[in-house]
Amino acid sequence: MHGIPAELCFHMKTMKKTIGTIKILTVYILCGLISPLNAFSLRNCTVVTSQDDVQPKVLCYKMGFFKVPSYIPTNAMVFDISSNAFSQIKIGDFKDLSNLRYLNISNNKISWIEDGALDSLSNLTHLNLASNKLNRISNGLLYGLANLLELRLDVNDINNIEESAFINLQNLKVLNLTKNTLRRIERVMPVLAALRLEELYIGSNHFDVFNSYEISKKPLSLTRLDISNNPLTTFGLTENIFPTLNHLDLSNCGQNGSVVWNITEKSYFSSVKTLYFMDVHMSLQSVSAVLKIFKGTLNKIRLNRNVKFNMEPLLPNACSPMLRVLRLIGNGMTNLTEHMFKPCSNLTELDLGENEISHLSPTILRTFTQLKILLLQINKLTQITNTFQTLSTLEFVDLSINKIAKLDCNDFGNLTHLKVLYLYGNKISKISSCHFRDLKSLEVLKLGTNDLLRISDAFINGPHSLKKLQLSFNKLSVIETDTFRNLSQLNSLETQDNQISQIKPFAFRGLKNLRYLSLSSNKISAKTFRGSNVFSGMPNLQNLDLYSNSISFTENKLKNPPFAELKQLKIIAIHSQRRGIGNMPSNLLQGLSNLEMFSGGNMNLLHLNACTFQFSPKLWFLDLSKNALSDDNAIPAELFHPISMLTKLILSRTQLRSLNFLLDANLSRLSTLKAPGNEIDAVNKTLIQSFHNLKVLDLQKNTFTCDCNNAFFIDWAVKDNFTQVIYLNKYACSYPSTLRGMKLSDFNTESCIMNIDFICFLCSSIVVVITLLFAFSWQFLRLQVVYAYYLLLAYLYDSKKKHQQEFMYDAFISYNKQDEPWVVEKLIPELEGKQGWRLCLHHRDFEPGKPIMDNIIDGIYSSRKTICLITRNYLKSNWCSSEVQVASFRLFDEQKDVLILVFLEDIPSHQLSPYHRMRKLVKKQTYLRWPKDGEDSRVFWQKLRMALETKEVLCGL
Template identity: 25%
Template sequence: MSNRLKFVLPKLVSSFRTCCILGRDIADTTSSIRDLIEIIENDDLEAYLIKVDQEKAFDKVDHDYLFLVLEKIGFGPKFMQWIKIFYNNINSSVKCNGFLTKSVNIPKSNVNAKIFQHADDTNIFTSNKKSVNETFKVLNLYSEASGAKINRQKSEIMSLGSGSITDSELDKLQIQKCENVTKVLGIYVGKDKELCELLNWKDKIKKIKTILFFWNKRDLTLPGRATALTSLIMSRRITTNNSVYRKILTNEGCLMVTLAENASLKTDASVSSILGKQVYKADCSNAHLTHIPDFPKSIKVVILDNNLITTIPDYHFRNNSKLCNISLMNNKLKVLKKDAFYGAYNLIELTLYNNEIKDVDEKFFKSIPALKYLNIKKNHFDWLKLNITFPYSLQTLRMDFKILEQDHMVDSFKGLINLKTLDISGLSGECECKTMTPETFRTIPNLIHLDISACKISYIYRGTLKFMSNLTFLDASFNFCLKFAGAENITYDLKTTSIKILKLNKIHRTFEPDTIVLKSHIRNLRHTNLTELHMDSNRIQLFEKGALSSLPLTNSLFRFKIEASNVSENSLAYLDFGFNLFYSWIGPLLTYKKLIHLDLSNNFCSNVSKDFFKSSPNLKSLLIHNNLLGFVLIDDMHGEILQHIPKLEVLNLADNRIPYLPYNFFKFQTMLKEINIGGNLLDDLSFQISHMQNLSHLDLSKNRFSSLNSTARGQLETITKSNPNLTVNLSDNPLICSCDTIQFIKWMSQTKIKFTKLQSYKCKLYNGNTELLKEPKRNRYQSSLRKKCDNEEYEYDAFISYEEEDAVFVHNHLLSNLEEDAKLKLCIHKRDFQPGKDIAANITFEIHNSRHVVAVLSQTYLESYWCLFEYNMARMESIYSRNCENMFILVSLVDLSALNLPLCVLEKVHKQSYIEYPNDPLGNTLFWDKLKEVLK
């Protein structure tokens, strides 16, 4: 049936619908929307783009409504019956090599279908606000009739051209406002073309580079490389299809861009008038033209670059009042006469770069009063001597700049009050101005972007830039005689500007000695909003101490990756990268086969790849302490990070926030002699070390060890059989002397292992006191622990965990029945906690000293942070200190619903019974008797 329908669907379905129709592509719509936005913006028309998002469009539309619409349009009963079949539990088969596959059921939502079949976005262009309101009236009627709903939270409106929309108007529509960029079917479109291009291409290029980098590592044959490119790169869709534009090559060699007649857009009358057969753009570049062709009245953009044009005839553009952009770059123009652009009153951009212009009529710019962009670089005239007056409307000026006499500077840019960008760079033109004074740019105080690179500047006086309060970009690079001492006056002036990007690249000569950056050179930048500072190619030898710290703290990200490094064959044995900001070690470090010692400490690194040490097989000493490697090492289940350095003897992993190391992390390190894992978050020696027969020192200091379990002790004893001089450092760990750790304490007194700094070891006793764990006292500790473990003495019979709102029940009922009547000793936080002691410490200590924990459950209890903290501390006490002994008694003041219980509480409720408080005289007596019995 689908094969029969596919040939007639293009005639039945409107051309506005492009998805899944033979000969159409859904990407055409995206391209058309993009191009139409460009047309509206260039013509400065009033228009609005409305993005309508339907709420679950394929679920909420009433099927009866769909059939009714088809019937009203005029489809017959037979066709209607076909369509209804698709909505009634259908099966489908695929024809492959002349045979039908086994039929499969087609569910309501087919996960294998083309994703664009589920696109429900509707994009509407309107030319005025009245049309916007009418559009939503129609949408509301459609919603009422069909059952479909408009998701106003996701629907957007963007004003285009001269259009604008106020907040009050937006509130009435109840949709979102989109400023510059929006997304249509995964493609960014909008008024900001540069931003759209960046967003559309950045991820694609990154993915392609990643794929190429990966496959480039493989030793592929030439056919293999071709296959990889064809299947992995060329198969990716990286361009769009059709658009509103249609291109025609003329006899003149110009590529005329017109507007297509069948653009896939539905518009109102005003906007559709744009879509005639008007010529929008003419590209006549590289056509070997010696004269300028005639252009139609509708022309907007003319490109005549790289030709042989020598003159612009007077009145040539007299009929081109809509012309807004013309480029005559790289031609042979000699003269600019006053009527050269007569008639082009709306010209906005003019590019005359790299011509042979020697003379310009002083009234040349009077015929183009709306000019905003002008590029007249690389020509043969002195604009000062010609007494040229630029139009006041000019916003961007790119020109050559040769000033040898300071007197001429006073009127250099007279009248350019709207100028925002000035480019006089010698890199793209000619510039010579050995000295700049406060008079140089005095008449253009509103500059935002200033490029004075390669202008042979030797000195800039203070005050030259001071009055440019809007200046955000300054490039003074390639002024070799300026030096950092000369740049000090620049940074001094920038305090009063809005500077964000400053470029001072190569302002020293290449082989000039003693290139030092002093604090005085850049200290004034602290008082700016600078986000980027470029000082490339200055061969800087030294920064004065404290110089970099004087930079503003806008985005101080001095962070770098260590990527693949290939140094020519070398005998490098010692490499110190310590105290830098190499935050990611990707590598591999190639051609470092003789490297023995590597120091990467103090780098704030949180990522190291499994190939980083691949080319350093002879490494013996690795210092990587004081980083953030705990985030990545915990995932190295098979020891792949260190697998390439089996000869390692010294490893320092201290201060890396490591909470845990996998068992096989040191799988390939059999020759290790010293391991320092101090200053981390380890509470268990979970990794294998028993195979390290040469291990002589293991530093576990400043971690979270309360003891060493039997497995860890066994590993250490195995090592002592081959190396009796093994030393272990357990200092500054919260060691515990309790019933659970008595075997650990006994082992410490009996083992042959030497414990460094033993005199400083502290041990927390069962009564909460902390004492030094010194050798002479070992027997006393063991005796005290045995007594504690044998008698099971507790200070309290029960710790009462309750929320403050349940205090009436606790104080009026629970205490009187259990303490006064039953003579039980209870711990109540308000009464029995030690003053001045940390709350968490009080809770942990008193739970440890209580035989039972009574949790008074209520809704407020389950929502209280401290109540759940007490509950979880009691769970930990039960699991780790009392061998999973049942010490919990749950008292429920309300009906417990499994939906409202946290998982930790629900687990206890399922495994153990709880007591409900009946709150009636007869039931209360039985309740208290039962509770007393359990607690005693």
């Protein structure tokens, strides 16, 4: 050092280290904490707006709120604060929300609402207060809601309604008071002051007596009345107060015994067309009495789940020439007699589902001359033979979830008007060309969840009018050529959840009107697509599901792109391939010029070719979630250049460390960006400003750094009125460790702003202090000042000589002692032996007797570059940590690329978290990886040589 002592050299280099530390600490000193802010982010709420509706929907459900959140947009139309922890509503909670139409406060703990608290909601049409703890409705609670149309108060503890509570609700049409504790029917009277009320639900209120004179003596406008689930002992109707009643629900009423029915005039129920009379707790005589009252007027009746009654003697009292719909679900019926449905001959719909029926003969059903819908789901039928030969009017037959194992050719021979046939959930193993040949009008056929092994010629004779075919959850393995060629009207084909591994050429030929095809959850592989014409014959296909298969590729470009003929395809889902897709060929989507939506998540993708979407310029939705896209070049910016119309991008849980790859993506139309569950620590200001139309940004569960690098993002997220940052209040700091867990929105960004007045004051103060210190030092420490002056001259002389000198070594090798065998056996022979570099190594080049720290500093500063060989042992070593510190401060000081990181082991990023300095370096420096056993190492040595020769480190294996 030309006369400068070694101790002085060490202190000068230590000074550089100290200066670097001071710079870093200054950033944290200037960045403090402030109180939370509120604006468009609305803390935990989300704001939803459609393109055509400028009035937003504010959604705050399931957020743990104890009071109504403030700062709600005044133009909000929908406000949902259900499933929180409110106990009361006070005046002012809904201030300035006069534009609100829908308010949902259900599933809270509200026991008290202050009179006048809802007065500002003058335009409210729908109010939901269900599932709370209200016990009374006061006169002033609903006073200001003159435009209310629907009110839900079900599942509370209401036992009292004050006399004038509903007098102002002159537009109310629907009121639900189900599951309260009114107990006496006269307590319902105040609600009838709403003169336009049409639907009233008062079930489960512990009424034992219903007398019409106790609620009104004047005709009401009700069209629907539900008094189900009440333990009635008396039902009295002495005045015609229900002249317009159309629907009456008496389900689960009565007690175990007789109910007194006091209906003075049968005509009082003449307008009722629909009666629900399910699971009633009455005697047979009481049930018969009720049914006789309605006989001759009903159009539809439900007698479900009355298992203790024999239906045959009841049907004459229920049926009449007027009855069109009869539901007998879950009545435990086993044997149907030949004459039991004779009184119901004019039915158009009969539901016999969920019974124990094992056999149906044609004679049982021959009485029906107008039957269009027959529902026999969830029974024990084993065959269909001749069942429907007399029912030529049928249009809908449901035979799902029975025990049918075999179909005969004549089972549906007479059903020429049948449009819908459900056969799913049976044990059918074979279908042939004769089974559906006579179904000339069939449009929907569901054969899912059976035991079908093949369908090769089943549809050779049609049905030609079929539009929807479901074959899911069977055991199909092959789709043969021309399987569907005579189903030209088909627009939906579902074959998911089979075992399909082979699709023959032209298997889908003839499906010229097909819009939707599902092949998901099969055994389809890349081999399935090897042949050409696999998807030929579907020129109008718009939606294709291929997810949950075994599709994977090794080649970068396919000889026969599988979708080349699907020119009209708009949606393709290829996500969740079982073994990962491996590599996505650059021309996989060739031919899909009209593609709009692509779902490619959970495929173990490691990178995407820049040309992947070159054939799909209309793409507006792209989902790449749950892939391993952590490498810097995994998603090139050029990938997005052909898809400038992209408006929604989803990148959740993709191991991203930054969004900077989007800087040059030119996504000017992007409106929704979701990238939760990644390792993003900062959001670039330039990136945010490049998204001119971004409306929704979701970055939950990322590893944000709380420092001034995120100051712009925090201020923008809180204050911007165009872009909504979803659940900003949940974003937490991960670094530095002292702030870990703190809310990102709580970070004090004001401390990151330069204050000119304060800087001037600080500078003048520093000048005064320095002047005083200098005067004091000159007076009392003159000799020491002179000595310091000469030290400064020596430092400047050393700095000048340092920039002129040539380095003694090409690279300083930083490694742990336990990794020395690799250095001796592999690194030295390659770099010094073959490539001719000069290396500085601990075991041979350190000066004996000299302090280790001096040797480290001299070795690093005497070498052009430093190579760190990183292993788990390296991370635990204190001396290695010192070497990394010295090398990183040299990097900080000289602003040159003098550091090369080489990972000899695979160390996941989360395992680097305890080693903050190394994690910061990995985040900012590209690095090399030593190849795994069995892999070629020549590329690694070539890239290491390039790193030593050039100024920029190349990203490696």
